Amino acid sequence: MREEHRSVALKTRVGLEMIGIPAGELLEMDLRLEAVSEGVLVSGTIDGTATGECVRCLEDFEEPVEVSITELFAYPGSATSETTDEDEIYRIEDELIDLEPVVTDTIGLSLPLQPVCDEDCPGLCSECGVPLAIADSGHSHAILDPRWAALADKFPAAERPEA
Numbered sequence: 001m002r003e004e005h006r007s008v009a010l011k012t013r014v015g016l017e018m019i020g021i022p023a024g025e026l027l028e029m030d031l032r033l034e035a036v037s038e039g040v041l042v043s044g045t046i047d048g049t050a051t052g053e054c055v056r057c058l059e060d061f062e063e064p065v066e067v068s069i070t071e072l073f074a075y076p077g078s079a080t081s082e083t084t085d086e087d088e089i090y091r092i093e094d095e096l097i098d099l100e101p102v103v104t105d106t107i108g109l110s111l112p113l114q115p116v117c118d119e120d121c122p123g124l125c126s127e128c129g130v131p132l133a134i135a136d137s138g139h140s141h142a143i144l145d146p147r148w149a150a151l152a153d154k155f156p157a158a159e160r161p162e163a
């Protein structure tokens with residue numbers, strides 16, 4: 001059994017369309033490598049920081065990501081390797097373990113399809129598109145009857161009701 005701590009800079013972006021960990025971000029990996037009869041069992045956690053775009057208010061935000069992995073890498077020639085397909089179980093190739101597909105898949109599955117900057121994000125005002133989180137608490141629009149609107153145009157701007 002061996003423990004490994006690695007900080008790895010991502011070569012390519014990992015994630016989904018609206019949220020992902022950008023290339024160049026560091027992934028912190030705390031891993032246990034255990035020799036078992038059929039191969040090496042890799043388990044542990046991977047931490048990083050995702051950047052997303054909120055589907056409600058369209059603001060960019062950052063969010064910590066932590067995923068756990070447990071994956072067997074089979075020895076070449078082992079019974080497991082002989083009796084499973086390539087895409088069922090990972091293999092040790094040239095005495096190396098390639099964690100990239102595991103990390104990419106696990107992080108992709110852990111991220112939300114509809115990311116929000118905050119569970120309570122109120123989104124945008126449907127009238128003017130201003131983010132409601134930064135608008136005044138009483139933000140609203142007086143909808144003028146078109147007949148009154150024509151009349152309001154005849155008054156100086158200062159006397160018109162606040163829009």
Ligand SMILES: [Zn+2]
Nearest residue numbers: 054057117121
């Ligand atoms: Zn938002």
Ligand SMILES: [Zn+2]
Nearest residue numbers: 125127128129
């Ligand atoms: Zn508004």
